[in-house]
Amino acid sequence: MSDAHWLTATEISAAYAARHLSPVELVRALLDRIAALDPRVHAFIKVDAEAALDAAGLAEREIAAGRSRGPLHGVPVGIKDIIDVAGLPTTCHSKLLLDHVATADAEVTARLRAAGAIILGKLALHEFAIGGPAFDLPFPPARNPWNTSHHPGGSSSGSGAALAAGLVPLALGTDTGGSVRNPAGACGVVGLKPTYGLVSRRGVFPLAFTLDHVGPMARSVGDVALLLDTLAGHDPADPGSVATASRRFGEDLGRGVRGLRIGFVRHFHETDLTADPEIAAALDEAARVLEGEGAHVRTVTLPSLREFSGVQRVIMLANPGPFTPAGCASVPGDYSASSRRKLMSGAFLSAGDYVSAQQRRSALIGSRGRRVPRRGRAPVRQRHGPRVSHRRRGGRGAHLSAPGPQPVQSDRASRRSP
Amino acid sequence: MMPSLPDRRARPGRQAGLDKAATEFPEDVAAAAEAAAQAQRACAGGGQPTDEPWPPMRARTTS
Numbered sequence: 001m002s003d004a005h006w007l008t009a010t011e012i013s014a015a016y017a018a019r020h021l022s023p024v025e026l027v028r029a030l031l032d033r034i035a036a037l038d039p040r041v042h043a044f045i046k047v048d049a050e051a052a053l054d055a056a057g058l059a060e061r062e063i064a065a066g067r068s069r070g071p072l073h074g075v076p077v078g079i080k081d082i083i084d085v086a087g088l089p090t091t092c093h094s095k096l097l098l099d100h101v102a103t104a105d106a107e108v109t110a111r112l113r114a115a116g117a118i119i120l121g122k123l124a125l126h127e128f129a130i131g132g133p134a135f136d137l138p139f140p141p142a143r144n145p146w147n148t149s150h151h152p153g154g155s156s157s158g159s160g161a162a163l164a165a166g167l168v169p170l171a172l173g174t175d176t177g178g179s180v181r182n183p184a185g186a187c188g189v190v191g192l193k194p195t196y197g198l199v200s201r202r203g204v205f206p207l208a209f210t211l212d213h214v215g216p217m218a219r220s221v222g223d224v225a226l227l228l229d230t231l232a233g234h235d236p237a238d239p240g241s242v243a244t245a246s247r248r249f250g251e252d253l254g255r256g257v258r259g260l261r262i263g264f265v266r267h268f269h270e271t272d273l274t275a276d277p278e279i280a281a282a283l284d285e286a287a288r289v290l291e292g293e294g295a296h297v298r299t300v301t302l303p304s305l306r307e308f309s310g311v312q313r314v315i316m317l318a319n320p321g322p323f324t325p326a327g328c329a330s331v332p333g334d335y336s337a338s339s340r341r342k343l344m345s346g347a348f349l350s351a352g353d354y355v356s357a358q359q360r361r362s363a364l365i366g367s368r369g370r371r372v373p374r375r376g377r378a379p380v381r382q383r384h385g386p387r388v389s390h391r392r393r394g395g396r397g398a399h400l401s402a403p404g405p406q407p408v409q410s411d412r413a414s415r416r417s418p
Numbered sequence: 419m420m421p422s423l424p425d426r427r428a429r430p431g432r433q434a435g436l437d438k439a440a441t442e443f444p445e446d447v448a449a450a451a452e453a454a455a456q457a458q459r460a461c462a463g464g465g466q467p468t469d470e471p472w473p474p475m476r477a478r479t480t481s
Contacts, residue, residue: 310460
């Protein structure tokens with residue numbers, strides 16, 4: 001089958017069932033495409049070709065024998081290199097963890113394997129999911145397949161780039177302050193930050209414990225729902241995990257938006273952080289389309305975006321993972337300049353700053369709950385402008401100037417990069 | 419005697435325990451201090467001292 005690399009997981013599963021495609025054929029096609037394109041896209045840190053072909057052979061035999069494990073059986077997936085895959089390094093795109101080999105799967109990895117998904121390899125990111133695109137690290141930064149001189153967003157940069165380049169049909173990212181939603185928007189794919197506690201973080205390198213999420217990424221909303229079906233579930237080994245009723249996240253797809261209540265936070269992009277006119281116009285157009293389809297869109301006012309962003313930054317910087325700021329104090333030269341600057345900020349914040357930010361966070365959550373209706377939605381702009389160049393700056397990294405809203409979401413994809 | 423400019427810029431970093439970084443990367447330490455101050459300013463005020471921090475404390479029992 002030609003163009004198999006552009007199939008969604010849903011289409012792949014149907015093609016397997018119809019015997020139009022086999023897992024081994026698909027994995028080989030993707031490995032060929034990775035070999036051809038990834039030297040320019042740099043989405044992968046590690047391609048685990050041998051294990052992927054072994055897993056594809058097993059899936060092929062099981063499916064042929066009528067023992068299907070479900071819609072992800074035999075579907076390849078890329079894993080952000082901050083999530084453990086047993087036997088592979090979890091480098092976090094950092095010099096500091098080059099030799100750190102995971103001894104066990106993260107819970108999300110184990111769930112994917114149990115569903116029959118094929119781990120294709122580990123994907124690039126911003127160092128420790130906090131630095132920016134950097135050229136002073138052991139691996140090059142991922143590039144945007146739509147234009148390789150542009151940034152693919154981050155920190156799940158390799159996940160967004162690999163999907164947009166047709167190197168994987170599914171990917172995992174992590175999101176502490178937009179790191180799934182931002183590359184999804186920049187690369188024209190779909191990313192979701194699930195509700196806190198829905199997806200286990202066990203085996204995921206921590207950045208900020210109360211903000212970290214694992215998020216599904218794909219080229220269609222339906223595929224993200226399928227992936228979330230597999231990832232979601234209680235994990236007693238994750239203290240933040242929540243036991244919820246099992247559900248199918250895609251069950252409402254195709255039913256339209258009639259009657260859906262949508263809060264439109266215009267001041268985020270009109271006054272708090274003025275958006276590029278192209279983006280502002282796209283948001284207005286989205287609101288018009290949703291109203292035309294029967295949704296109730298109304299403007300709502302929340303506290304300023306600056307306050308949301310400040311609270312998030314204090315919590316993230318003062319609540320760092322195990323390498324910061326102590327790591328920066330002992331081996332500062334081993335970090336990229338970009339992450340060094342961000343991580344060291346935590347050394348200038350006090351416990352009092354942290355508690356105050358957590359108190360304000362409660363109030364901000366409450367304000368959103370009062371103004372955005374339950375089961376409603378609040379579309380907001382993407383973090384950066386429409387185009388961000390991926391240029392070197394003094395040989396150290398690209399410059400991303402725009403601070404941005406944290407609750408960003410992209411929910412439309414299925415475009416193909418050139 | 420007035421400390422030199424590099425010394426003045428490095429001092430906050432040393433006070434924060436970043437002596438080595440303050441010596442090797444004084445500009446990065448200064449940028450980190452400024453970023454922390456900006457974040458502090460952005461979320462200062464507006465909160466109530468009686469607000470429960472998030473996540474709220476949860477009592478657990480063991481069987």
